[in-house]
Every structure is written in C-alpha cells, then in structure tokens.
Amino acid sequence: MTDLLNVDGLDAGYGDFQALFDLSLRVAQGETVAIIGANGAGKTTLLKTVAGLVRASGGAIRFAGRDLRSLPAHKRVGMGIALVPEGRRLFGSLSVRENLLIGGHTGRRGDWTLEAVLDLFPLLKLIQRRSSATLSGGEQQMVAIGRALMSNPRLVLLDEVSLGLAPTVVKDLYAALPSVVSGGMTAVVVEQDIEQALSVADRVYCMLEGRVSLQGRPDDLDHAQITTAYFGM
Amino acid sequence: MDWLNAVIQGILLGGLYALFATGLSLAFGVLRFVNLAHGDLAILGAYLAFSSISTFDVNVWATFGIVVPIMFAVGYIAQRGLFDFTLGEDPLPGILVSFGLGVVIQNALLVHYSATDRGLSVGSLATESIRISDDISVGWFPLIILLVAVGLLGGMQLFLSFTPLGRAFRAVSDDRDTARLMGIDHRNLYGLAMGIAFATVAVAGIFLGSRTTFAPAQGPSQLLFAFEAVVIGGLGSLWGTLLGGIVLGVAQTLGNQIDVDYGWMGGVLLGHLVFLAVLAFRPAGLLGARS
Numbered sequence: 192m193t194d195l196l197n198v199d200g201l202d203a204g205y206g207d208f209q210a211l212f213d214l215s216l217r218v219a220q221g222e223t224v225a226i227i228g229a230n231g232a233g234k235t236t237l238l239k240t241v242a243g244l245v246r247a248s249g250g251a252i253r254f255a256g257r258d259l260r261s262l263p264a265h266k267r268v269g270m271g272i273a274l275v276p277e278g279r280r281l282f283g284s285l286s287v288r289e290n291l292l293i294g295g296h297t298g299r300r301g302d303w304t305l306e307a308v309l310d311l312f313p314l315l316k317l318i319q320r321r322s323s324a325t326l327s328g329g330e331q332q333m334v335a336i337g338r339a340l341m342s343n344p345r346l347v348l349l350d351e352v353s354l355g356l357a358p359t360v361v362k363d364l365y366a367a368l369p370s371v372v373s374g375g376m377t378a379v380v381v382e383q384d385i386e387q388a389l390s391v392a393d394r395v396y397c398m399l400e401g402r403v404s405l406q407g408r409p410d411d412l413d414h415a416q417i418t419t420a421y422f423g424m
Numbered sequence: 425m426d427w428l429n430a431v432i433q434g435i436l437l438g439g440l441y442a443l444f445a446t447g448l449s450l451a452f453g454v455l456r457f458v459n460l461a462h463g464d465l466a467i468l469g470a471y472l473a474f475s476s477i478s479t480f481d482v483n484v485w486a487t488f489g490i491v492v493p494i495m496f497a498v499g500y501i502a503q504r505g506l507f508d509f510t511l512g513e514d515p516l517p518g519i520l521v522s523f524g525l526g527v528v529i530q531n532a533l534l535v536h537y538s539a540t541d542r543g544l545s546v547g548s549l550a551t552e553s554i555r556i557s558d559d560i561s562v563g564w565f566p567l568i569i570l571l572v573a574v575g576l577l578g579g580m581q582l583f584l585s586f587t588p589l590g591r592a593f594r595a596v597s598d599d600r601d602t603a604r605l606m607g608i609d610h611r612n613l614y615g616l617a618m619g620i621a622f623a624t625v626a627v628a629g630i631f632l633g634s635r636t637t638f639a640p641a642q643g644p645s646q647l648l649f650a651f652e653a654v655v656i657g658g659l660g661s662l663w664g665t666l667l668g669g670i671v672l673g674v675a676q677t678l679g680n681q682i683d684v685d686y687g688w689m690g691g692v693l694l695g696h697l698v699f700l701a702v703l704a705f706r707p708a709g710l711l712g713a714r715s
Contacts, residue, residue: 242605243604244601244604244605263604263609264601264604264605265604265605265606265607265608265609265610266607268605268606268607269607273605274605276602276605280599280601280602282594282595282598282599282602282603283598283599284594284595284597284598285591285594285595285598289591292588292591293588293591293592293595293606293608294606296588296592296606296607296608297606297607338606342606342607
C-alpha cells in the first residue's frame with residue numbers, strides 16, 4: 192500500500208511552546224489510523240499541523256508525495272485534506288444546511304453531495320434550517336463530520352469526535368464511520384476513548400508529550416503496553 | 425409640529441449617519457478591526473470627488489462612478505498591504521496604525537487642497553423638497569441619501585444571507601481558522617471587506633460634501649458620529665447600523681429643538697447622551713446580540 196500521508200521528524204508548536212518533537216508517522220491509502228494519548232500529548236496539534244493551522248518548525252509533511260510545508264491551510268482542503276476540528280467549531284451565524292454547504296466551498300467533486308451527507312445522517316434532514324447554535328452536541332458533531340465530507344476529501348482527520356458526548360451518541364456516530372471510509376477514504380481518528388479507537392482502527396499510534404510512544408495493529412498490542420505508552424509510566 | 429418636523433429631519437439625517445457607519449460596522453464585524461481613519465477616508469472621498477469634477481468636468485453623480493471603485497481598490501490594498509500585519513489578539517496595533525493613517529490622510533489633504541472649505545454641488549436638488557404639510561417638508565436630497573443608505577444596507581444583508589461569498593464572509597467573521605479549513609482564503613476576504621468599507625464611506629463622504637462644506641480636519645468628528653451610530657445600533661447587525669444612525673440623527677435634531685425652545689441643550693450633546701445611555705444600560709446596542 193502506498194502512503195497517502197507521511198509525517199517525518201515533525202517539530203511544531205505555538206510560539207515559544209513546542210508541542211511536537213521529531214514526530215513521524217505514516218498513513219497508507221485506505222487505512223483508518225487511530226491516534227490515542229492523554230490530554231496535552233499533542234494529538235490535536237498534530238492534526239492542526241497537517242491541516243495547516245499550525246506552522247511546522249521542522250521536519251516534513253508529505254501528502255500523496257507532495258510536500259505540504261509551504262502550502263497555506265486554505266489550499267490543503269483543495270488537495271483533499273479535511274479536518275473535523277476538536278469541539279466541532281460550527282459557524283454560529285450559519286444554519287445547519289449552510290454549514291454543510293460551506294464545506295463544499297472548494298468545489299471538489301465526488302460522491303459526497305449534500306444529499307449523500309443527509310442520507311448518512313438522516314436526523315439532519317429535519318433540522319436543516321435550524322441555527323447551528325441551537326443543536327445538541329451529537330447533532331453538532333454530525334454536522335461537523337458532514338461538513339468535512341462535503342469537500343470530498345481523500346483524507347479525513349477526526350479530532351476527538353466523542354468529546355463531551357454521551358456514550359450512546361458516540362456509538363451512533365462511530366456506527367456511521369464504515370459508510371464514510373467504505374469508498375476508500377483514508378481516515379485519521381484522534382480519540383480519548385481507547386476502546387472505540389482500537390475497535391475502528393487498522394493501526395494505532397499512541398502519543399505522549401509530543402512524541403510517538405507506541406504503534407502497531409490493535410490485535411498486536413496488549414493492555415499493559417498501551418497503558419505504559421499512554422501514561423508514560 | 426416643530427417636534428414632528430425635528431423627528432423627520434432626524435430620520436433623514438440618520439440616513440447619512442447610517443451610510444457612514446456601514447463601513448465601520450463591516451470592518452469591525454468581519455475583521456474585528458477598529459478603523460480610526462474611517463472619518464478621514466470619507467473626507468478623502470469627498471476631495472477625490474471634488475478633483476474629479478474639476479479634472480473630468482462631470483457632475484457630482486458621475487463622481488460616484490469614479491471615486492467608489494478607486495476607494496474600493498485603495499481599501500483592498502490598505503488591508504492586504506498594511507492592516508493585515510496588525511491583526512492579532514491585541515487590537516491596539518490596528519488602532520494605532522489606522523490612527524496614523526488618518527493623520528497622514530488629513531495632512532496630505534491639507535497640503536494638496538489647503539484648509540479652505542470646499543463643497544460639492546448638486547444644484548437645485550439641494551433645496552428642493554416635498555411639502556407634506558404647512559409646517560413639514562422633506563428635502564429631496566436628504567431623502568435620496570436615506571434611500572441610498574437603506575438600499576445599500578439591504579443589499580448587503582441580501583448578499584450576506586443568500587450568496588456563497590456572503591456565506592463565506594459570515595463564516596470568516598464567526599471563526600476565521602475554521603473558515604480556512606473550508607478552503608476560504610481569509611486574507612482575500614478581509615481585503616474585499618475593507619474594500620467595501622472604504623467604498624461605502626466614500627459614498628457617505630460625497631453625500632456629506634454635497635450637503636455641507638468639508639475641510640481636511642473634519643474626519644474625526646465624522647468618525648465619532650459613525651462610531652456612536654454603530655454602538656447604539658449594535659455591533660454585528662446591519663439593520664442595527666441603520667437604526668443606530670437614525671436614533672443618533674433624531675437625538676441630534678431633537679436636541680437642537682430643545683435648545684431652541686428651552687436652551688441648555690444641543691443637538692450633538694443629546695446625541696452623546698443617548699450614546700452614553702446605550703453604553704450604560706444596553707452595551708450590546710439596540711439590535712446587538714445579548715451575550
């Protein structure tokens with residue numbers, strides 16, 4: 192399998208605060224890779240750096256062989272990278288429908304039309320005209336995922352989809368994941384919920400304090416290994 | 425009857441204030457940028473119209489076609505070439521830079537045109553009016569200004585609500601970083617927003633120059649009225665900007681009327697008092713979001 196995303200020796204952070212240290216990982220075409228780790232491990236920073244919101248200070252990020260370092264965030268969507276941000280980050284002035292439509296701003300063609308997204312999350316059909324500010328957490332997450340899909344990405348980055356949501360809601364959301372990746376979509380899933388992450392991933396990376404502390408297939412990793420890598424004990 | 429007339433004249437005056445305020449409201453709404461050069465830009469627009477009339481031998485109405493596109497381009501360049509570098513968490517650099525720009529504009533105008541009062545002529549339109557009753561008449565020119573203000577604000581609201589680019593504007597003002605994740609080039613959008621702001625304030629400036637005389641140092645007082653109109657109406661609401669302009673206009677004309685009848689008041693003073701009252705009791709403005 193060819194690598195779609197290749198992160199090589201990445202250093203990144205916020206001003207004087209470095210969050211990622213010489214971090215390397217790869218995601219093959221069509222894979223679902225999970226990234227787990229405690230708060231502050233740098234998972235969100237990693238996704239934001241790949242998406243272009245955080246500037247890398249060292250190392251390389253290659254997407255489909257192309258170096259992303261000099262490419263601004265708004266151009267990366269056009270290449271096929273979509274981020275579902277931590278905390279949903281819906282546009283408050285826009286309705287549910289408008290949030291989905293703006294996901295298609297770049298005009299990338301593909302299977303994910305507005306109709307397809309609404310079929311994936313039928314609940315959204317009923318609340319299309321509602322202001323996004325009035326939605327429950329689960330509804331917001333559906334819109335956020337749908338919005339990312341509207342750009343017909345090759346790589347979708349899901350940042351803590353379960354954050355602040357009830358377990359049943361999280362289950363329903365992850366039940367939709369197979370439909371998302373069935374067309375060959377590559378996905379990176381950042382999750383605090385380890386069980387959930389291990390159940391959907393082809394491979395797992397564990398991060399600790401800005402570095403990769405463990406990687407492998409879920410079947411090959413045991414509980415003790417993960418705990419050590421997660422907490423750094 | 426005097427009072428009713430004062431209110432009507434105030435509403436008409438409010439149209440001009442709303443035009444002034446539109447650009448300020450847009451710049452703050454989309455970019456979170458407080459443009460202290462805003463009033464000076466209006467005066468610049470008036471002077472550009474003045475020069476256009478003498479250079480091209482056209483009338484005031486034609487100058488809109490010349491000055492507005494120029495000011496739009498100036499606004500886009502000012503944003504991408506200057507204001508962009510001041511944007512960040514701290515609003516102070518932007519305020520200082522726009523203040524400096526205002527000073528530069530004032531002095532450049534003073535050097536080029538001298539301090540003599542100038543005016544733009546709309547001919548007989550300046551004094552023509554519609555007679556409503558024995559005591560009340562509505563000037564054609566102020567009415568046109570009000571209609572242009574309503575039209576412009578209405579047009580902008582339609583643009584924001586129903587076009588993809590308008591949707592992108594709203595998204596950028598909600599959450600700039602997430603808008604970038606949608607593929608929106610926020611720098612370009614900021615440039616467009618500032619271009620529109622400069623263009624609308626130029627329209628206001630040309631109207632101002634046709635209603636009264638103007639001189640290089642007049643910018644700051646216009647800025648103050650625009651600022652008051654935006655705050656009274658509420659930040660982030662276009663219709664609020666219209667309402668704020670009208671409330672301010674009416675407060676000023678009523679204040680003048682009170683002064684005529686009772687003394688101790690003034691038009692501008694009552695306007696300031698209303699502004700202070702809104703800040704004290706409803707800081708979000710009349711149509712602003714309660715947060």
